[in-house]
Amino acid sequence: xxxxxxxxxxxxxxxxxxxxxxxxxxxxxxxxxxxxxxxxxxxxxxxxxxxxxxxxxxxxxxxxxxxxxxxxxxxxxxxxxxxxxxxxxxxxxxxxxxxxxxxxxxxxxxxxxxxxxxxxxxxxxxxxxxxxxxxxxxxxxxxxxxxxxxxxxxxxxxxxxxxxxxxxxxxxxxxxxxxxxxxxxxxxxxxxxxxxxxxxxxxxxxxxxxxxxxxxxxxxxxxxxxxxxxxxxxxxxxxxxxxxxxxxxxxxxxxxxxxxxxxxxxxxxxxxxxxxxxxxxxxxxxxxxxxxxxxxxxxxxxxxxxxxxxxxxxxxxxxxxxxxxxxxxxxxxxxxxxxxxxxxxxxxxxxxxxxxxxxxxxxxxxxxxxxxxxxxxxxxxxxxxxxxxxxxxxxxxxxxxxxxxxxxxxxxxxxxxxxxxxxxxx
Amino acid sequence: xxxxxxxxxxxxxxxxxxxxxxxxxxxxxxxxxxxxxxxxxxxxxxxxxxxxxxxxxxxxxxxxxxxxxxxxxxxxxxxxxxxxxxxxxxxxxxxxxxxxxxxxxxxxxxxxxxxxxxxxxxxxxxxxxxxxxxxxxxxxxxxxxxxxxxxxxxxxxxxxxxxxxxxxxxxxxxxxxxxxxxxxxxxxxxxxxxxxxxxxxxxxxxxxxxxxxxxxxxxxxxxxxxxxxxxxxxxxxxxxxxxxxxxxxxxxxxxxxxxxxxxxxxxxxxxxxxxxxxxxxxxxxxxxxxxxxxxxxxxxxxxxxxxxxxxxxxxxxxxxxxxxxxxxxxx
Amino acid sequence: xxxxxxxxxxxxxxxxxxxxxxxxxxxxxxxxxxxxxxxxxxxxxxxxxxxxxxxxxxxxxxxxxxxxxxxxxxxxxxxxxxxxxxxxxxxxxxxxxxxxxxxxxxxxxxxxxxxxxxxxxxxxxxxxxxxxxxxxxxxxxxxxxxxxxxxxxxxxxxxxxxxxxxxxxxxxxxx
Numbered sequence: 042x043x044x045x046x047x048x049x050x051x052x053x054x055x056x057x058x059x060x061x062x063x064x065x066x067x068x069x070x071x072x073x074x075x076x077x078x079x080x081x082x083x084x085x086x087x088x089x090x091x092x093x094x095x096x097x098x099x100x101x102x103x104x105x106x107x108x109x110x111x112x113x114x115x116x117x118x119x120x121x122x123x124x125x126x127x128x129x130x131x132x133x134x135x136x137x138x139x140x141x142x143x144x145x146x147x148x149x150x151x152x153x154x155x156x157x158x159x160x161x162x163x164x165x166x167x168x169x170x171x172x173x174x175x176x177x178x179x180x181x182x183x184x185x186x187x188x189x190x191x192x193x194x195x196x197x198x199x200x201x202x203x204x205x206x207x208x209x210x211x212x213x214x215x216x217x218x219x220x221x222x223x224x225x226x227x228x229x230x231x232x233x234x235x236x237x238x239x240x241x242x243x244x245x246x247x248x249x250x251x252x253x254x255x256x257x258x259x260x261x262x263x264x265x266x267x268x269x270x271x272x273x274x275x276x277x278x279x280x281x282x283x284x285x286x287x288x289x290x291x292x293x294x295x296x297x298x299x300x301x302x303x304x305x306x307x308x309x310x311x312x313x314x315x316x317x318x319x320x321x322x323x324x325x326x327x328x329x330x331x332x333x334x335x336x337x338x339x340x341x342x343x344x345x346x347x348x349x350x351x352x353x354x355x356x357x358x359x360x361x362x363x364x365x366x367x368x369x370x371x372x373x374x375x376x377x378x379x380x381x382x383x384x385x386x387x388x389x390x391x392x393x394x395x396x397x398x399x400x401x402x403x404x405x406x407x408x409x410x411x412x413x414x415x416x417x418x419x420x421x422x423x424x425x426x427x428x429x430x431x432x433x434x435x436x437x438x439x440x441x442x443x444x445x446x447x448x449x450x451x452x453x454x455x456x457x458x459x460x461x462x463x464x465x466x467x
Numbered sequence: 468x469x470x471x472x473x474x475x476x477x478x479x480x481x482x483x484x485x486x487x488x489x490x491x492x493x494x495x496x497x498x499x500x501x502x503x504x505x506x507x508x509x510x511x512x513x514x515x516x517x518x519x520x521x522x523x524x525x526x527x528x529x530x531x532x533x534x535x536x537x538x539x540x541x542x543x544x545x546x547x548x549x550x551x552x553x554x555x556x557x558x559x560x561x562x563x564x565x566x567x568x569x570x571x572x573x574x575x576x577x578x579x580x581x582x583x584x585x586x587x588x589x590x591x592x593x594x595x596x597x598x599x600x601x602x603x604x605x606x607x608x609x610x611x612x613x614x615x616x617x618x619x620x621x622x623x624x625x626x627x628x629x630x631x632x633x634x635x636x637x638x639x640x641x642x643x644x645x646x647x648x649x650x651x652x653x654x655x656x657x658x659x660x661x662x663x664x665x666x667x668x669x670x671x672x673x674x675x676x677x678x679x680x681x682x683x684x685x686x687x688x689x690x691x692x693x694x695x696x697x698x699x700x701x702x703x704x705x706x707x708x709x710x711x712x713x714x715x716x717x718x719x720x721x722x723x724x725x726x727x728x729x730x731x732x733x734x735x736x737x738x739x740x741x742x743x744x745x746x747x748x749x750x751x752x753x754x755x756x757x758x759x760x761x762x763x764x765x766x767x768x769x770x771x772x773x774x775x776x777x778x779x780x781x782x783x784x785x786x787x788x789x790x791x792x793x794x795x796x797x798x
Numbered sequence: 799x800x801x802x803x804x805x806x807x808x809x810x811x812x813x814x815x816x817x818x819x820x821x822x823x824x825x826x827x828x829x830x831x832x833x834x835x836x837x838x839x840x841x842x843x844x845x846x847x848x849x850x851x852x853x854x855x856x857x858x859x860x861x862x863x864x865x866x867x868x869x870x871x872x873x874x875x876x877x878x879x880x881x882x883x884x885x886x887x888x889x890x891x892x893x894x895x896x897x898x899x900x901x902x903x904x905x906x907x908x909x910x911x912x913x914x915x916x917x918x919x920x921x922x923x924x925x926x927x928x929x930x931x932x933x934x935x936x937x938x939x940x941x942x943x944x945x946x947x948x949x950x951x952x953x954x955x956x957x958x959x960x961x962x963x964x965x966x967x968x969x970x971x972x973x
Binding site: 235237242243244311352355356359360 | 503580581582600602603604605607608612622623624625626657660663686688689691692
C-alpha cells in the first residue's frame with residue numbers, strides 16, 4: 042500500500058514531459074506511480090485545481106549559520122523553504138566562518154538533518170576564506186557532501202585562480218557558481234544611472250557584471266567545466282548567456298524574483314529593503330530577464346534569500362547591507378513576474394524552479410526535480426490562483442527585510458513533501 | 468529689501484487678489500529634506516519668507532520670539548563650521564534654544580547608529596533636528612522614524628537644500644529674476660550635493676542650467692535632472708548669467724578622478740582672463756570655503772562680479788525662514 | 799455673510815477715529831503711526847495721509863506673526879511679510895492701528911514687537927471696530943465703532959485697497 046496519494050492535481054513534470062490531471066502515489070519515500078488511479082494509500086491529499094510538481098529547488102539561499110544565527114539558522118531557513126514550497130535549498134558558504142573545509146560542510150549537513158525539513162545542500166567556497174587567493178579543498182568538501190562551489194558575495198577576481206577552480210570543479214563533476222561582479226568597478230550601492238545620480242548614491246554599473254561574465258565564458262570554453270551564473274541582472278548578461286548556450290557551452294543561469302519584478306526606481310525613498318547586490322536595474326533589464334526565462338536562456342530561478350537583522354536595515358541606504366528575503370513567497374513572486382505577464386506558462390516555470398536547478402547541480406543524472414518512478418518523493422503542491430497577501434510579520438524566517446509586505450500574489454505553495462513526508466501544509 | 472533712504476513711508480498696501488476665492492499659499496511641511504520634493508510655489512514661499520527675515524537682521528534687537536521655548540538640535544555627523552554657525556545663529560535669532568552634536572569623540576565613534584543617536588537626543592525634547600550627514604538619504608531615514616522636524620543641512624552627495632535656496636535667493640536679489648536665466652555650475656558635479664539641489668531648484672523656477680566639468684566628475688545621467696552638460700568652461704562662459712564655482716575636494720584627485728589640481732585650474736578655474744570673455748554683469752558664486760587659485764583666482768573672488776559674501780549673509784535669512792516654516796508645518 | 803456696516807458707515811467710523819486721534823496728538827513730540835498687517839496697515843495709511851496735511855508723522859507697518867502666542871499650534875505658515883519701521887521709535891508717540899479688537903492677543907503681540915524696535919514714550923491704540931470678547935487686560939484708546947457680537951462669530955472688515963469693496967461683515971459660527 043502507498044503511504045501517500047495526491048489525487049486529481051494537474052501534474053506538471055517537465056523532466057518526463059508530463060502535464061495532465063493525474064494522481065501521484067508515494068511509497069517508502071519514493072515516487073511509486075504517476076497516472077490515473079494510484080491505488081490505496083494510508084493518506085490522501087485532494088489536489089483538485091492545484092498544481093502537483095517535483096519539489097522546488099532554490100540554488101541560492103543564505104542561511105547565515107554559522108555566525109549570524111540571530112538573522113537566520115539552517116533550521117529557520119529550512120522552515121521558510123518548505124513554507125515557500127521548496128524541498129531543497131543550496132546553502133551559501135559566505136557565513137562566519139565561511140564554509141571552506143569539510144568540517145564546515147559536515148556541520149551544515151548535521152544541522153540540516155536535525156531540522157529535518159527541506160533538504161539543505163551545502164555549497165562550499167571556491168577559495169579559502171573567500172579571499173580569492175588560494176583554492177579551498179574542493180575535493181574533500183565534495184566528498185563531505187558539498188554540491189557546488191561559489192564565493193558568492195564576491196566574484197573570483199583573479200583570472201588564474203578562476204581558471205584553476207574550473208579545472209578542479211570539472212574534475213570533481215560539481216557545479217561552479219559565480220557571482221559576476223568586477224570588484225574594481227564595485228564602487229556603489231545601487232544601479233548606476235539617473236536614479237543613483239539623483240539620489241547621490243554611488244552606482245554599480247551593469248558592465249561590471251558583464252565584464253566578469255565575458256572573461257569567465259572564455260575560461261569555460263577553454264576548460265569545458267560546468268558554469269552557473271548567479272543572479273543575472275542585466276540585459277547584456279542575458280545576451281551573453283544566450284550566445285554561450287547557442288555555442289554549446291555548459292552554462293546555466295539563474296534570475297532572482299526582485300530582478301524580475303523591480304527596478305532601481307524603487308530606491309527613490311532610500312529604503313534599504315531595495316538594496317541588493319547585484320542591484321535593481323532598469324525596466325529594460327527586467328524585460329530582458331523575463332524574455333530570458335521564457336526562451337530558456339535563464340533556465341533557473343533562485344531567490345538569493347538574504348536575511349538581515351532589523352538593526353542592520355535601519356541604517357542609511359549606503360551603510361545597510363545588501364540583500365532581501367523572498368523564500369516564503371517566491372512561487373507567488375515568480376508567477377506574478379512570469380505567468381501574470383504572459384512571459385511563460387506553468388510547465389516552463391516549474392522547470393525553472395525545479396527540474397533545471399536539479400540538473401544545474403548534478404548534471405542530467407539526478408533523482409531530484411523529477412516525478413519519475415523511483416525518484417525521491419519530493420513534491421510540491423501549488424495553488425496557482427491563491428490570490429493571497431504577503432504578511433512579512435507571519436514569516437517563519439528570523440528576519441523581516443522584505444519589500445513585498447502587503448503585496449498581492451497570484452500563487453503559493455499549499456503543501457511541501459520531502460522524501461515522502463509532509464513537511465508543510467497551509 | 469532695500470531700506471528707504473529718507474522717506475518714512477512704507478510701500479502701498481498690496482492690491483486685492485485676482486480671484487475673489489484665491490486662497491493664499493500656506494506652508495504645510497514639517498521637514499525640509501531636499502528641493503526634489505518641493506514645488507516651485509513652496510520654493511518661492513521660502514524665498515519670500517526669507518525676505519521678511521532679512522529685515523529682522525537690520526533691527527537693533529535682531530531677534531524675534533517665533534521659536535521661543537523650542538529646541539533646535541544641530542546634528543553634525545560630518546564637520547561643517549560655516550553651515551553649523553549659520554544655522555545656530557538663525558535659530559538663536561528666532562529665540563530657540565540650540566544644542567549641538569558633533570560626531571567627533573561622540574557615541575557615533577563608539578558605534579552608535581544615526582537613528583539611535585537622534586532618538587536619544589529627541590528624548591530630551593527636541594523640536595527640530597538640523598542634520599548634516601555623510602550618507603545620502605540619512606535625513607530621509609530619520610524623517611520616517613522620528614516625530615520632530617528634520618532639516619537637511621547636507622546629506623552625502625545628495626542634497627544641500629538650504630545652500631541652493633540661499634544661492635537662488637542671491638540670484639533673485641542681484642538679477643531680480645530666476646526664470647529665463649542661464650546658470651553654469653562648474654566642478655565636481657558627481658559628488659556635489661550643492662550641484663544637485665541647485666539644479667533641482669533652478670529648473671523648478673524656470674532657469675536653464677548647464678553643468679561643467681571633466682567627464683570623470685560629471686555623470687552623463689545628470690541630464691535626467693533637466694540640465695545640459697559641457698566639458699568646456701570656455702564654451703559656455705560667454706552665454707551664462709550666473710556661474711557657480713563648486714569647491715574641489717582635494718581627496719578626489721588622489722583617487723585619480725582628475726589628474727592634478729594644476730590641470731583642473733587651467734581647464735576649469737575662473738580667472739580674470741576668462742571673466743573678460745563673459746557677460747559684463749556675470750554673477751560669480753561659490754558655496755565656500757574657496758580654494759583660492761583653484762576654482763577662482765583672488766582677483767575674481769574679491770572682484771565686482773563676486774557675490775560670495777552676500778551668499779553668506781543671505782544664508783542666515785534663508786535658514787531662519789526654513790526653521791520657522793518647518794516649525795509651523797502641520798503635515 | 800451678513801453685512802453689519804455699510805461703506806458709508808465705515809467711512810463715518812474712520813472719520814470719527816481720525817478726529818479723535820488728531821485731537822490728542824502731542825504737538826511737539828515725534829509721532830509714528832504704525833499699522834498692523836493687513837487691514838490695520840491700510841487704515842494707518844489713510845490716517846497718515848490726512849494727518850500729513852497738517853503735520854509731520856512717521857508711518858510704519860508691523861507684521862506680528864513671529865510674536866503670536868499660538869505659533870506652537872502648527873497650523874501651517876502663510877507668507878510672513880516684512881515689518882517696515884525705518885525710523886527711531888525711542889521717545890516717540892506711537893499710535894498702533896488695527897482693524898478689529900477682540901481678544902487683545904494681537905495687540906499684545908504688537909506691543910512686544912514694537913518693544914524690539916525701541917522704547918516709545920507713549921503707545922496708544924486705535925481700532926476701527928471694538929467687538930468685545932477680551933481675553934487680556936487691553937483696551938483701545940480710540941474706537942471707530944463698537945459692535946456687540948456673539949463669541950462664536952467672526953467679524954470681517956473689508957477695505958477697498960485690500961478687498962475691492964468696503965464694509966464690515968459677520969461670518970457665522972461654523973456648523
